Amino acid sequence: MSARVQIYYSSVSGMTKIKKAQTRIEDLLAAFKLPYELIDIAADEDAKAYMQAKSGKAVIPQIFVDGEYKGTCEELDEANENGEGRQWLGL
Numbered sequence: 001m002s003a004r005v006q007i008y009y010s011s012v013s014g015m016t017k018i019k020k021a022q023t024r025i026e027d028l029l030a031a032f033k034l035p036y037e038l039i040d041i042a043a044d045e046d047a048k049a050y051m052q053a054k055s056g057k058a059v060i061p062q063i064f065v066d067g068e069y070k071g072t073c074e075e076l077d078e079a080n081e082n083g084e085g086r087q088w089l090g091l
Contacts, residue, residue: 004091005029005036008051009061012042021073022061028076032086065089 007029009022029036041048041060055062055069063070070076070089079088 003035003037004066005034005089006039006064006067007036007061008039008041008047008064010042011040013060018060025061025063025073025076028080028085032089032091034086034089034091063089065091 007022007025010018013019026036039047039051041051051062051064051069052058054064054067059072062072063076076085076088079085
């Protein structure tokens with residue numbers, strides 16, 4: 001069974017802000033004890049096209065649940081600060 005949560009990211013991004021957001025998402029999902037799948041859009045053009053078509057955005061990292069766009073690190077962080085991180089994910 002594959003993970004219900006997917007994180008779309010780029011392994012070649014050199015921007016510190018993007019790397020920190022990626023790490024923050026992974027840390028929160030680990031704290032929620034939720035398995036996740038990393039999808040590297042730098043290595044998979046089809047995945048990049050899917051991500052952009054579903055979300056309408058090119059920013060990374062992006063969080064998907066069951067193949068549907070949920071949001072970004074900032075949105076997950078805000079929900080978590082309000083004690084609603086798992087609920088925001090719908091899990």
